[in-house]
Amino acid sequence: MRLERVGRRHGLRGAWILREVDLDLPAGTLVRVVGTNGTGKSTLLRLVAGVDAPTAGRVTGRPPRTAYVPERFPVALPFTAIDYLVHLGRIQGLGTAAARARAGEWLERFGA
Known part of the structure; x- marks a missing residue:
């Protein structure tokens, strides 16, 4: 996935939350987004x-x-x-037990 000069603002004339972001996210790569409150992590x-x-x-x-x-x-x-995560797994067609197992794997992988 690629972000090219991506920006996001609130409203037509609102403050910019992100500006001119260029980012390559190769498939299968684990990426951690860090920063202080209000720096645009969730928006990104x-x-x-x-x-x-x-x-x-x-x-x-x-x-x-x-x-x-x-x-x-x-x-x-x-x-x-x-x-x-179980809910998302169920939406994608997994049974409850399989979705719960996969959710646990992802939470462990992310240290959550």
């Missing part, structure tokens, strides 16, 4: 996953299946991290 992840569209630039080569796991869920969706 939402753009990569296709949850939000960039205000400027473009994202190309996005795999057909991508996902974004938010840091917090709305109160109406009381998921734990594993519950959310």
Whole structure:
């Protein structure tokens, strides 16, 4: 996947959250995004996953299946991290046991 001069702002004249981001994300590569609060980490992840569209630039080569796991869920969706991943697995056609096993593997892989 490639991000080319990607930017995101709130509203038509709102503040820029990200500007001119160029990034190559090779398939199968584990990437960690770090930074202080308010620096655009979640915005970047939402753009990569296709949850939000960039205000400027473009994202190309996005795999057909991508996902974004938010840091917090709305109160109406009381998921734990594993519950959310199991839910996503079920949407993709896995049985509950298989989805729970895969979710556990991913959480362990990410140290969560």
